[in-house]
Amino acid sequence: MQAKGRLYGIGVGPGDPELLTLKALRLLQAAPVVAYHSAVDKESIARAIASPYLTGNQIEVVFHLPRALEPETANLIYDKEVAPIAEHLAAGRDVVVLCEGDPFFYGSFMYVFTRLSPHYQTEVVPGISSLMACPVALGVPFTYYNDIMTVLPAPMPAEELITHLLATDAAAIMKLGRHFAKVRDVLHQLGLASRALYIERATMTQQRIVPLDEVDPNQVPYFSMIIIPTKNRL
Amino acid sequence: MQAKGRLYGIGVGPGDPELLTLKALRLLQAAPVVAYHSAVDKESIARAIASPYLTGNQIEVVFHLPRALEPETANLIYDKEVAPIAEHLAAGRDVVVLCEGDPFFYGSFMYVFTRLSPHYQTEVVPGISSLMACPVALGVPFTYYNDIMTVLPAPMPAEELITHLLATDAAAIMKLGRHFAKVRDVLHQLGLASRALYIERATMTQQRIVPLDEVDPNQVPYFSMIIIPTKNRL
Numbered sequence: 001m002q003a004k005g006r007l008y009g010i011g012v013g014p015g016d017p018e019l020l021t022l023k024a025l026r027l028l029q030a031a032p033v034v035a036y037h038s039a040v041d042k043e044s045i046a047r048a049i050a051s052p053y054l055t056g057n058q059i060e061v062v063f064h065l066p067r068a069l070e071p072e073t074a075n076l077i078y079d080k081e082v083a084p085i086a087e088h089l090a091a092g093r094d095v096v097v098l099c100e101g102d103p104f105f106y107g108s109f110m111y112v113f114t115r116l117s118p119h120y121q122t123e124v125v126p127g128i129s130s131l132m133a134c135p136v137a138l139g140v141p142f143t144y145y146n147d148i149m150t151v152l153p154a155p156m157p158a159e160e161l162i163t164h165l166l167a168t169d170a171a172a173i174m175k176l177g178r179h180f181a182k183v184r185d186v187l188h189q190l191g192l193a194s195r196a197l198y199i200e201r202a203t204m205t206q207q208r209i210v211p212l213d214e215v216d217p218n219q220v221p222y223f224s225m226i227i228i229p230t231k232n233r234l
Numbered sequence: 235m236q237a238k239g240r241l242y243g244i245g246v247g248p249g250d251p252e253l254l255t256l257k258a259l260r261l262l263q264a265a266p267v268v269a270y271h272s273a274v275d276k277e278s279i280a281r282a283i284a285s286p287y288l289t290g291n292q293i294e295v296v297f298h299l300p301r302a303l304e305p306e307t308a309n310l311i312y313d314k315e316v317a318p319i320a321e322h323l324a325a326g327r328d329v330v331v332l333c334e335g336d337p338f339f340y341g342s343f344m345y346v347f348t349r350l351s352p353h354y355q356t357e358v359v360p361g362i363s364s365l366m367a368c369p370v371a372l373g374v375p376f377t378y379y380n381d382i383m384t385v386l387p388a389p390m391p392a393e394e395l396i397t398h399l400l401a402t403d404a405a406a407i408m409k410l411g412r413h414f415a416k417v418r419d420v421l422h423q424l425g426l427a428s429r430a431l432y433i434e435r436a437t438m439t440q441q442r443i444v445p446l447d448e449v450d451p452n453q454v455p456y457f458s459m460i461i462i463p464t465k466n467r468l
Contacts, residue, residue, distance in 0.1 A: 011366070013255070021362065022259065023252035071379055102366040110375040114467070126370045128255065132245070132336040132360040139358070141344040145305055146387040146409070148398065153380040164382065167401065175380070233348070 005033075005089040007120045008096045009103040009113060011127015012049040015204035015223075019128045020050070027125060028053055031096040033088045035061035037081075037108055046098035061085060061095070078111040085112065089120045102127040106174075130202055131172055134225045137202040138209060143170045147230045154179035161186050165228070173226040181217040183226060192228055200224040239267075239323040241354045242330045243337040243347060245361015246283040249438030249457075253362045254284070261359060262287055265330040267322045269295035271315075271342055279457075280332035295319060295329070312345040319346065323354045336361040340408075364436055365406055368459045371436040372443060377404045381464045388413035395420050399462070407460040415451040417460060426462055434458040 008027050013019035020028075028034065028050060038044035044062065047054075063081035065074065088095050103109035103124050113122065131151065135142035143149045147169040152161060154176045161183065165171055173183055187193040198215055200208040201223045212226070242261050247253035254262075262268065262284060272278035278296065281288075297315035299308065322329050337343035337358050347356065365385065369376035377383045381403040386395060388410045395417065399405055407417055421427040432449050434442040435457045446460070 014360075016257070018257035018260070019255045019360065021247070021253045021255055023250070025256065026252070102370075104369045104375045104377075105366050106377050106379070106381070107375075110378050113375060124370045124373070126248075126253065126362050126366040128360050128362060129366055131365075132339050132363055135338045136336075136358045136360045141338045141341075141347060143338075143340050143385070144344050145340070146389055147340070147385075148387070148390075149385040150402070151377070151381075151383040153382070155380055156382075164401065167398065168384070 003092055004120055005091070005093040005095060007085070007089060007116055007122040008094065009109040009122070009124040010096055010098055011102040011107070011125055012046055012098050012100060013128035014101055014130045014133035014202050015049060015207075017049050017052050019133070019203060020053070021125065021127070024125050024127065025053055028096050028098075029055055031058065031094045033059045033061060033093050033095040034098065035063065035085050035095055036098040037063045037065055040064050046100050049100070050098050059088070059093075061088070074111055078115065082112055082115050086116060086119070089116065099127065102129045105129050105131070130223075130225060133202045134172070134199050134227050135229065137207060138197045138199055138227060140197060140227070140229045142227065142229050144230060144232065147232060154183050158182055158186050162190060165190055165192060169232055170230040171228040173228075176220050176224050176226065177222060178220070180215060180220040184212060184215070184217070187212070187226070195228055195231065197227045197229070198224065199227070237326055238354055239325070239327045239329060241319070241323060241350050241356040242328065243343040243356070243358040244330055244332055245336040245341070245359055246280055246332050246334060247362035248335055248364045248367035248436050249283060249441075251283050251286050253367070253437060254287070255359065255361070258359050258361065259287055262330050262332075263289055265292065265328045267293045267295060267327050267329040268332065269297065269319050269329055270332040271297045271299055274298050280334050283334070284332050293322070293327075295322070308345055312349065316346055316349045320350060320353070323350065333361065336363045339363050339365070364408075364457075364459060367436045368406070368433050368461050369463065371441060372431045372433055372461060374431060374461070374463045376461065376463050378464060378466065381466060388417050392416055392420050396424060399424055399426060403466055404464040405462040407462075410454045410458050410460065411456060412454070414449060414454040418446060418449070418451070421446070421460070429462055429465065431461045431463070432458065433461065
């Protein structure tokens, strides 16, 4: 009987291809099949990050899905989209799934993992998350010593955001998009606006750092973050 | 006039040398001077992680300091310990400072950064944090979609720990050491003990995963973490 292929979920980091780990590179180049997701009609960001290292002899599997999907919709789409990956695995071919950032930290790999890891030998390789890449790109130490650090998704109501920001030493606010104006108002209200730093597409060639009050709330991309570094400085 | 050397703060990741990034490897191997901290009379963990990649022709600078230091004491010690690094930089030699995990995320590099970055050109390279490495080593997706995630240092009072745990979807509790028993009691009290996962020395050769209730509270090392993955599963 033919051995099944192995599934690898590989974090490719935030954007700069040099932020892949040595382990990610080794597994990526050894795999006959490379899979990644892509917004419809757009280049896959995960593939773009890994592209310098693709061997040219690999089968590529793309799964299309809109970004910032509701979980229910994502689940329906993934049920269908993992089928080609499963076929390669069943045929004995190892498959590397490329994931922006880290696979288990707000990573889309979870949808693949929950479906396929019960059936196929699976290994996950951590990646540099934007949570670490953004403070480094901004040049500001983020947390230290006994700080509490909280990751907050911007879609939550302003009152909840306020409660959480008051309870933490350092914070990262993500998924800003159309919620940016609300978040900025909250930061001003709490006196945190002067400490908050805004960055788009950290470590990508299009990286952009903009003072908080100069950000156009109608032009905030998916890959953006507000970092509030600890005030407990040395 | 001689050009000053450049200072690099490089995250070497959680323990597995293969979790260095390609950028960290390149800068590490190009630098004439490599610096790292070490507990007195112990091997430096950061150096051990990077050791497969040292060229053998590099000057090594060790700064000795106890772990889990109070910031005030750390500041006094660092004032003295950064001096040899500054001398190399002033003499025109680039210096790579190795940092376990990520330099700006609870990293000891902050003490070096605050002292030397005003005077020398400085570049920081993010590293894989144990925050990402632990869930991957445990094989459990950590956060997804619109989760709130909180990093909590174990030394805080039990009542504060309870407040923060009730307010978050996912949590990482670090700096357990002698606070482990208190943390475990809190997790039982909140009904979180069955979801909480304990791990020591993630990705190191001595990695150990122990069921929460089987951990000996008197034998909890510095490199240990409790991960509470989101219950908002797919």
